[in-house]
Amino acid sequence: MLTLSMQEFLDVLAGKSATPGGGSVAALNGALGAALVTMVCNLTIGKKKYAAAEADMQAIKAEAERLQAELAAMIAADSAAFDKVMAAFGLPRNTDAGKQTRSRAIQAALKEATIVPLNTARACAKVLTLCKPVAEKGNTNSLSDVGAGAQAAAAGLKSAALNVLINLGGLKDADFAARAEAELRDILAAHENLADEVYQLVKATM
């Protein structure tokens, strides 16, 4: 999916197929946020005025580059997981054995389709936590960029959350579902206001 041009991705997204959909856009938004964090680090590192922040910016850049690669891979992984769910629902159910095989396949696919956006949510949250120190210590000429990065990462987090929740509903493994929902709730609560904080921080300097 990463080899598609931007125009092709937008068009295939808008098309009649359910994939790629919101889960892939969630991962893309996380990757866009990470890329903007890296960019602002790049525009800060090596500048005399920001020498005091140099070590922080280097560490944040390394983490943002790792997260960008991780989230970029999830763009396709999310669509693949959803396609597996659809394929499982399409399995034959005209015999008892077929019904059991189908049900097991659906449950396995739904678990994967929950784990992928949960991983996306976790990674988007990490991108969000990187935005604040960059907004505080990074190149002030690039503040709107880290503000946009935080907005993208927050959109990714909430979009991924909806994709976790929509798949949790069909899961029969109540323990797994409860653990996933609790972790998602914790991630959302811990990062809920971060994008707004960065937005206000950036706006206050203008």
Add this chain to the structure above:
Amino acid sequence: MLTLSMQEFLDVLAGKSATPGGGSVAALNGALGAALVTMVCNLTIGKKKYAAAEADMQAIKAEAERLQAELAAMIAADSAAFDKVMAAFGLPRNTDAGKQTRSRAIQAALKEATIVPLNTARACAKVLTLCKPVAEKGNTNSLSDVGAGAQAAAAGLKSAALNVLINLGGLKDADFAARAEAELRDILAAHENLADEVYQLVKATM
């Protein structure tokens, strides 16, 4: 810029150049939101269960397709506008005539670099208003997709807002700056809670 692959765009975004930056990501997020609205319309149109919403979905789809094209064009337009600002700042100022030419070029470039993200903000706001009726009347299997579309459009709106504000600061035309700021404030106020409303609407059905 639309001919770059997704991976290339992410990498050039993360790179050492200030463009593309947050303004281009703002427009991209609006386009992603519009594409997701179109997708959910496509997955609703023609289905017996949603026959009552058919006309609405057709109209929303046409508008979303228009907005996607408009916002996709703004991805490159925003970077071009910022590059012009940088080029104007780079003009010679070793003579009085040169100083005046440079100052006029900076002001003209800053106006354009304000108008482009203001247009992006306006278009993202329109995408946001399309999300709610789609969440209410569209295919319920695709609710998380329109939820993600609303998150992307809201991120685009707020990111574009930061890009308007950062350029307004340098403008000498106080009337123009006041009008732009007032319009931005109105757009933000009118659409502030829409993405959250859609998020809660989607979440409530899960």
